[in-house]
Amino acid sequence: MKSSETTSIHLTPVRDEPIIAHKLSLEERAAVEALPFGSALLVAHSGPNTGARFLLDSDVTTAGRHPDADIFLDDVTVSRRHVEFRRTARSFEVVDTGSLNGTYVNHDRVDSVELKSGNEVQIGKFRLTFYLSPARAAGNV
Numbered sequence: 001m002k003s004s005e006t007t008s009i010h011l012t013p014v015r016d017e018p019i020i021a022h023k024l025s026l027e028e029r030a031a032v033e034a035l036p037f038g039s040a041l042l043v044a045h046s047g048p049n050t051g052a053r054f055l056l057d058s059d060v061t062t063a064g065r066h067p068d069a070d071i072f073l074d075d076v077t078v079s080r081r082h083v084e085f086r087r088t089a090r091s092f093e094v095v096d097t098g099s100l101n102g103t104y105v106n107h108d109r110v111d112s113v114e115l116k117s118g119n120e121v122q123i124g125k126f127r128l129t130f131y132l133s134p135a136r137a138a139g140n141v
Helices: 026-033
Strands: 040-046 053-056 060-064 083-087 092-096 103-105 108-110 112-114 120-123 126-132
Touching: 026 040, 053 060, 092 103
Parallel strands: none
Antiparallel strands: 040 053, 040 126, 060 083, 083 092, 092 112, 103 108, 103 120, 120 126
């Protein structure tokens, strides 16, 4: 490289705001609007379970490749006990439980993070969009 040449590196800022990468169908939108207070919905929009919906309505919901997981994700890219979704005062927190391939929220690898409506959660090859019940998202806690 000549001294007159320069190299620029542009770093993408950490994504704090939710990204909505998946457009909801009318049926999915109705399901989100009908969510009971204190619950949330995960909608699979990529991976073997595309179109599946998973209700988060317990204090702790497990997801993984183990048949006893609350959310069974049957693929070798998913650890047997991959993540837990834990209810918090405002939302739900996703907690990686030592998975081999990691857990990603909005394309950033995370150990744990509180979720916001529209966040994309990637578990192995599964991409799920998180939707908080509208009453909870509006701050009516």
